[in-house]
Amino acid sequence: MADPVSLPREPAALADYGDDRASQWEHVSLLYRAPLRGFFAKRVRDPAEVEDLTQEVFLRLVRRAGGGPIEHVKPYVFQIAANALRDWHRRRQARDMDAHESYDEEIHQLATEISPERVLLGEEAVELVVAELHAMPQRTRDVFVLRAMENRRYQEIAGLLGISVRAVEKHMAKALAKLGRALESEGSPE
Known part of the structure; x- marks a missing residue:
């Protein structure tokens, strides 16, 4: 051994x-x-x-x-x-510590460059979006709010509203198209 x-x-x-x-x-x-x-x-x-x-x-x-x-x-x-x-x-x-963000001069400088005119234009755009949302059919408005404001998934919205995921997608597309047209026409010179 x-x-x-x-x-x-x-x-x-x-x-x-x-x-x-x-x-x-x-x-x-x-x-x-x-x-x-x-x-x-x-x-x-x-x-x-x-x-x-x-x-x-x-x-x-x-x-x-x-x-x-x-x-x-x-x-x-x-x-x-x-x-x-x-x-x-x-x-x-x-x-x-994980919530801290480092200072970025570009980002922080933009905040100081906001003029009263820019604030007014922003307020008008918000008013336009709110008016367009109120003009939408109830189901389309509900889908948009659940997705855009509450950040819910399409499948979850479909379950909440008792409709198909495809119907949710169509309502969301309709809402986005309507808001896009309204904002586009607001920004174009007359």
């Missing part, structure tokens, strides 16, 4: 990584930096955030260094990573 090949064992305790603290942390950093980046990259889209979270893990490890010896480094490192990720999600949720 042949001797099994012994694979190099990953050090378990922090003391196994070197003789002094500096070499221990250097070895831990070299060994776990790439796996930590991979761990965070699977869970966070922004590469800058991945790097920040990786650094946060090492910062927490160094802060912890004054405590007792770390006996099982790998699970400890990834527990810190999981906690850092959980804290990161909590901070984003508290600050509603």
